[in-house]
Amino acid sequence: MNFASVRIITDDVDRLVEFYERVLGVSAERPAPVFAEFILPSCTLAIGHSQTGQLFGAGSVVAAQNRSVIIEFLVDDVDAEYARLKSAVDDWVQEPTAMPWGNRSVLFRDPDGNLVNLFKPVTEEAIKRFSGRR
Template sequence: MHLASVRIITDDVPRAAAFYERLLGMSAERPVPQFAVFRAATGTLAIGAAETVPEPGFADAHGGVIVEFQADSPAAVDEAYQGLATRTDSLVQPPTDMPWGNRSLLVRDPDGNLVNVFASLPR
């Protein structure tokens, strides 16, 4: 598993993407309207619409940031979930197949920060 990105959750993806395009001097990849991503050699910044997280009001309540780790396979996402199964207080969303092609597990770290462990689903 490796650090994949930091994702900002917003109610206005086009506005946020335009800001970061101006700041970074590069265009965002926009695979779907609810998502934008900036990939650089040193890291990735992702921007997601509020509906990409299962928690209403997330952006306002939590500063709108998610730390994301990419697992090697969807099975590895399930294994991470099993490893946290006794920590039910940290669970936000069990492993779920997302419409954009990832299997995703959302948990909170001990300080309440949202952590996404995900892997690409087979096509």
């Protein structure tokens, strides 16, 4: 089994696409006005309009209600990403910080309130844990 993607359901696809294009530095593929994908080497981040949620069963998904999942991206330089995105992000949760499991992380919320973590392993143990994942 291979992990394929994470999909964010939103009421404003264009706003989230614009936000993640800035964060990720890549353009989204837009096969339909209600759907977009960021196809990255390690994963795909999909964004679907709340109208598409009905295709998964009435009431199965609700836009902008997530408070338990963190969308994480492995980056080369956490501090440089923080500086680059400082003016683009409205809701910073945590400035660059060393985490107890060996990563340096910065956390913020996207326009729908989803938590995003940009991180880099910095301790020897964390670097070993992530070797081969890029």
